[in-house]
Amino acid sequence: MAHPPTVPPPPDRRDFLAQAAAVVIGGALALVAPAAGLFVLFDPLRRKAEGGGAVWVASLAALPESGEPRQFPVLATHVDAWNRTPNVRVGAVFLQRLADGGVRAFNASCPHAGCFVGFRADKNCYLCPCHNSTFELDGQVKDRTSPAPRGLDDLPVEIRPGGEIWVRFQNFRPGEKERVPV
Amino acid sequence: MKPALDWLDHRTGWKKLLHEALFENVPGGARWRYVWGSTLTFCFAIQVVTGLFLWLAYSASAQTAWESVYYIQHEMWGGWFLRGLHHYTAQAMTVLLVLHLMQVVIDGAYKAPREVNFWTGVLLLLLVLALSLTGYLLPWDQKGFWASRVATSIVAITPLVGPALQKLIVGGNDYGHFTLTRFLALHAGFIPGAIIAFIVAHIWLFRRHGLTPKEPRKSSDAPFWPGQVLCDAVACLAVLAAVLFFVVRYHGAELDAPADPSEPFGAARPEWYFLFLFQLLKYFPGGTEFWGAMFIPGLLLAVLCAMPFIGKWKLGHRFNVGFLWAMLAGVALLTWLAVNEDRHNPDYLAAVAAAERDAERVVVLAQSPDGIPQTGAVTLLRNDAFTQGPRLFAANCASCHRFDGGDGLGGTPKGKIGASDLKGFASREWLAGLLDPAQVDGPHYFGGTKFKDDDMAQFVKPEVAGFSAEQKAQLQSVIVAISAEAGLKSQRAPDARDAAIIDQGRRLISTATVRCNDCHQFHVEDKNATAPDLTGYGSREWLVAFITDPAHPRFYGKDNDRMPAFGADKRLSPQEINLVADWLRGDWYEPGAKEGKTK
Numbered sequence: 001m002a003h004p005p006t007v008p009p010p011p012d013r014r015d016f017l018a019q020a021a022a023v024v025i026g027g028a029l030a031l032v033a034p035a036a037g038l039f040v041l042f043d044p045l046r047r048k049a050e051g052g053g054a055v056w057v058a059s060l061a062a063l064p065e066s067g068e069p070r071q072f073p074v075l076a077t078h079v080d081a082w083n084r085t086p087n088v089r090v091g092a093v094f095l096q097r098l099a100d101g102g103v104r105a106f107n108a109s110c111p112h113a114g115c116f117v118g119f120r121a122d123k124n125c126y127l128c129p130c131h132n133s134t135f136e137l138d139g140q141v142k143d144r145t146s147p148a149p150r151g152l153d154d155l156p157v158e159i160r161p162g163g164e165i166w167v168r169f170q171n172f173r174p175g176e177k178e179r180v181p182v
Numbered sequence: 183m184k185p186a187l188d189w190l191d192h193r194t195g196w197k198k199l200l201h202e203a204l205f206e207n208v209p210g211g212a213r214w215r216y217v218w219g220s221t222l223t224f225c226f227a228i229q230v231v232t233g234l235f236l237w238l239a240y241s242a243s244a245q246t247a248w249e250s251v252y253y254i255q256h257e258m259w260g261g262w263f264l265r266g267l268h269h270y271t272a273q274a275m276t277v278l279l280v281l282h283l284m285q286v287v288i289d290g291a292y293k294a295p296r297e298v299n300f301w302t303g304v305l306l307l308l309l310v311l312a313l314s315l316t317g318y319l320l321p322w323d324q325k326g327f328w329a330s331r332v333a334t335s336i337v338a339i340t341p342l343v344g345p346a347l348q349k350l351i352v353g354g355n356d357y358g359h360f361t362l363t364r365f366l367a368l369h370a371g372f373i374p375g376a377i378i379a380f381i382v383a384h385i386w387l388f389r390r391h392g393l394t395p396k397e398p399r400k401s402s403d404a405p406f407w408p409g410q411v412l413c414d415a416v417a418c419l420a421v422l423a424a425v426l427f428f429v430v431r432y433h434g435a436e437l438d439a440p441a442d443p444s445e446p447f448g449a450a451r452p453e454w455y456f457l458f459l460f461q462l463l464k465y466f467p468g469g470t471e472f473w474g475a476m477f478i479p480g481l482l483l484a485v486l487c488a489m490p491f492i493g494k495w496k497l498g499h500r501f502n503v504g505f506l507w508a509m510l511a512g513v514a515l516l517t518w519l520a521v522n523e524d525r526h527n528p529d530y531l532a533a534v535a536a537a538e539r540d541a542e543r544v545v546v547l548a549q550s551p552d553g554i555p556q557t558g559a560v561t562l563l564r565n566d567a568f569t570q571g572p573r574l575f576a577a578n579c580a581s582c583h584r585f586d587g588g589d590g591l592g593g594t595p596k597g598k599i600g601a602s603d604l605k606g607f608a609s610r611e612w613l614a615g616l617l618d619p620a621q622v623d624g625p626h627y628f629g630g631t632k633f634k635d636d637d638m639a640q641f642v643k644p645e646v647a648g649f650s651a652e653q654k655a656q657l658q659s660v661i662v663a664i665s666a667e668a669g670l671k672s673q674r675a676p677d678a679r680d681a682a683i684i685d686q687g688r689r690l691i692s693t694a695t696v697r698c699n700d701c702h703q704f705h706v707e708d709k710n711a712t713a714p715d716l717t718g719y720g721s722r723e724w725l726v727a728f729i730t731d732p733a734h735p736r737f738y739g740k741d742n743d744r745m746p747a748f749g750a751d752k753r754l755s756p757q758e759i760n761l762v763a764d765w766l767r768g769d770w771y772e773p774g775a776k777e778g779k780t781k
Contacts, residue, residue, distance in 0.1 A: 018408040025415040029422060033228045036267055037235030039260035046259065082249040082257070084553025 049182050050079050053168065054156075058095060060163035063103065069096040069119050069126075069137070071108060074169045093155060093167055094119065094126070096137065105155040105167045106139055112148040114174040126152060149177045204407035206389060210399030212409035215289070218282035219388070220414035221421050223381065225275045228422075229313075230374065232268040237370055240320070242362040245558035247322035248440040252548055252559065255437050262434030269435030270428040272314050274421055276455045279307050280510070287489065287506045290499055291394035297490035299387035302380050304487055309377050314453055316369035322362065324537060327441035328450030330365075331357065336463075336475045357443065439540035440560040448533030451524070458516035461523075482509055532592070543569055550771050565757075571765020574758055578748065579604070582630070600630040601745070607766050608668035608720025610676075613661045619647040632743045637701055637713070649695075656690050660698065663687025668720030671769050691716070703736075714738060725763040729754070 092108040115130035126135035133148035156168040241250040254261035292300035319330040338348040353360025466474035547562040572590035580589035582600035622642040701713035730749025733742035
C-alpha cells in the first residue's frame with residue numbers, strides 16, 4: 001500500500017474510503033471466530049434421539065396378579081455424545097397386569113416436569129413427588145388441580161413367548177399437552 | 183437513535199472514551215511497523231472466542247478429554263474448523279510476539295519512560311507461552327501427553343521446591359484427571375485472566391506515553407482513526423488469511439492417538455517454537471539439566487528485562503539490538519538442528535509413521551457401530567488386533583518368524599530367518615507354497631527349522647514334484663479344504679463358493695496320493711499322529727492353542743522346534759495371544775465390513 005502523500009487530498013474523501021475499508025475489513029475479521037463457534041454451539045440441534053426399539057423389561061411372572069403396578073428399570077444401549085454403552089439403565093417404566101391378560105406400560109417420568117412418579121398403593125394412584133400431580137391407574141390425570149398437562153405416557157407393549165414383556169421405550173417432552181417424542 | 187445514545191453517554195461517558203481511543207495521535211502518521219500490537223490483540227480475541235466455544239464441548243478427564251476432542255474434530259459441525267482456528271492462531275501469536283518484540287527493541291520503544299510497559303510486554307510473552315504449554319496437553323493425545331511429561335519433569339529440577347511444584351502442577355503423583363482439570367483451569371481461566379489484566383495495563387501505559395515514532399518521520403502527525411486502524415485491519419486480515427490457509431490445508435489441528443502411559447511414543451516433540459529448548463537440553467549431560475532448562479533461558483530473560491537500563495549507555499541500544507538478533511539467531515539455529523536431526527533419524531520417522539497409523543486407526547474404531555466405551559478410546563487400540571498384532575509379533579515372534587519378509591511393523595529383524603513367514607498363514611496361497619516342492623524347505627517355510635529335511639519335506643519334494651496333472655488337481659482340492667478349516671475372513675466368499683471342492687478335498691485327504699493322515703490327524707482321532715492336527719487348522723481356536731503350547735501332543739509334541747509355549751509359560755497373556763492370532767488371521771474391525779461381506 002502506498003504511503004500517504006505529503007500533500008494530502010481533501011481529507012473527507014480520503015478519510016471516507018479509509019473509514020469504509022476499515023469498517024468492512026474489521027467487520028469481516030470480527031465475524032469469523034464467532035461464526036465458527038456458533039456451528040459447534042448449535043451442533044446438538046441436528047442430533048436425533050436413538051431408541052424406540054422394543055426392549056425386554058420383565059417376565060410376566062414378575063407382575064402381581066392383583067393388577068397393582070410395579071416399577072422396572074429399562075435397559076438399552078445408551079448413547080452419550082461419544083460414548084456408546086450397551087445394556088445400561090436408560091429409564092424406568094411401570095408395568096401393570098390387566099384383567100384381559102394384557103400388560104399396560106407407562107413411562108415413569110411425570111409429563112409435567114419430568115420427575116419420577118411413584119405408585120401409592122394406599123390411594124391406588126400414581127403420585128408425582130415434585131408437584132403433587134396424581135394419575136389414575138389408566139394413566140389419566142386424577143385430580144383436576146394437578147399441574148400435569150396430560151396423562152402418563154403409555155408405551156407399546158408386546159408379550160412374547162415365555163411370558164417375556166417387551167416395551168418400546170420412548171421419552172416424551174414434558175410440559176406439553178400433546179405427546180412429542182424427545 | 184441519537185437521543186438514546188446521548189442518554190447513554192450522559193451516564194457512561196462512552197463518547198469521550200471512543201474519541202480518545204480513535205483519535206490518539208500517531209506521530210508521523212500511520213505506518214505498517216506499528217501494527218504488531220493490534221494483530222496480537224486481534225489474535226487474542228480470536229483465542230478467547232474460539233476457546234470459549236471449544237470449552238462448550240471439552241470434557242477434562244483422563245477418560246473423556248481425548249474423546250471429547252475427537253468428537254469436536256470428527257463429529258461436530260465445523261468442529262475441525264473451530265479447533266484449527268484456535269490451534270493455528272496460537273502459532274500465529276507466537277510469531278507475532280517475536281515480531282512485536284523486535285519492533286519494540288529496534289525502535290527503542292523500551293527506553294525511559296516506557297520501562298514498565300516493556301516489562302508488561304515481556305510478561306505477556308511468557309504468559310502466552312504458558313497458554314500454549316498448557317493447551318498442548320488438553321487433547322490428552324500421545325503427543326501432548328508425552329511432551330507435557332517432559333515439561334513437568336523439567337519443573338521438578340527447580341532447586342528446592344521442584345518436586346513439590348511438579349506435584350502441584352500435575353495434581354498428584356502421576357498424570358490423570360487432576361492434571362487435566364488443573365491444566366484446563368490454568369489454560370482457560372487463570373492465564374487468560376492474567377493476560378487480560380496485563381493487556382489492559384499494557385495498552386493503558388502505551389496510551390499514557392504515546393507511540394514511539396520511528397525516525398525519520400515520513401509524514402505529518404495523524405489520528406489513529408482511520409489511517410492506522412486501516413493498516414491494523416489489513417494486517418489482521420493477512421494474519422487471519424495465513425491462519426485459515428493452515429486450517430484448511432490440514433483440516434483442523436492434529437489429533438494423535440489417545441494418551442497411553444504404557445505405550446512408548448518416540449514421536450513426542452514439543453510445539454515447534456519450543457524445539458530450541460528441546461534441542462538445548464540435549465547438550466546438557468545428566469545432572470546438569472538445570473543449566474540448560476532454567477539457567478540459560480533465565481539469563482536471556484534477565485538480559486531482556488534489563489534492556490531499558492542497558493539502553494541508557496552510549497552503545498547500549500546497539501548492544502540490545504545485537505543481543506536480540508543474536509538470541510533469535512541462536513533460537514533459529516537450535517530449531518533447525520532439532521528439525522534436521524529428526525529428519526535424518528529413522529527411528530523418529532518410524533515413530534511418526536506409527537503414530538499416524540494409530541491416530542487414523544483409533545478414529546476408524548471410534549466411528550465403528552460399537553462407539554467408544556466408557557473406559558475411554560485408549561482401550562479401543564489396546565484391544566485392536568490390527569494395532570497390537572504387529573507390535574506383539576515384532577516383539578515376540580519376529581526373532582524367528584517373518585511377516586511378509588519383515589517384523590510386521592515394517593522393520594527388518596536382525597539375524598537369519600529361523601521359521602516360516604506367517605503372512606497369509608493357512609490361506610490357500612500360503613498352503614500352496616508349503617506344498618510346493620520348490621518352496622517347502624525354502625526360507626518362507628521350513629528352511630530355517632529342523633523340519634527342513636523332515637517328513638513333510640520328504641513328502642513334498644520327491645512325491646508332489648512327480649504328481650500328474652490329475653494328482654495336482656486333487657492336491658489343490660485338499661489345499662482348499664484345509665484352508666477352509668481356518669474360516670479366514672478374507673476367504674469367506676471363495677470358501678462359500680467352493681463348497682463342493684471343499685467336500686471333495688476333505689475326502690481326498692486320506693487317499694493314497696495325498697495321504698496327509700499318515701502323520702496328521704483330521705477330524706478323526708488318531709493317537710499315532712506325529713504332526714500338527716489339521717482339524718480346524720488355522721482357525722482362531724487352533725492358532726490360539728498352538729501359540730499357547732506348540733509342544734502339546736495335538737501339535738508338534740516332543741518334536742517341537744524351539745518355539746516357546748507362549749501361553750503355558752505365561753510369556754504372553756491370553757488376551758495378547760488372541761490379538762496375535764486375530765492379526766495373523768487378518769481378523770479385525772474394518773468399516774463397512776458387515777454390509778459388504780455377504781456378496
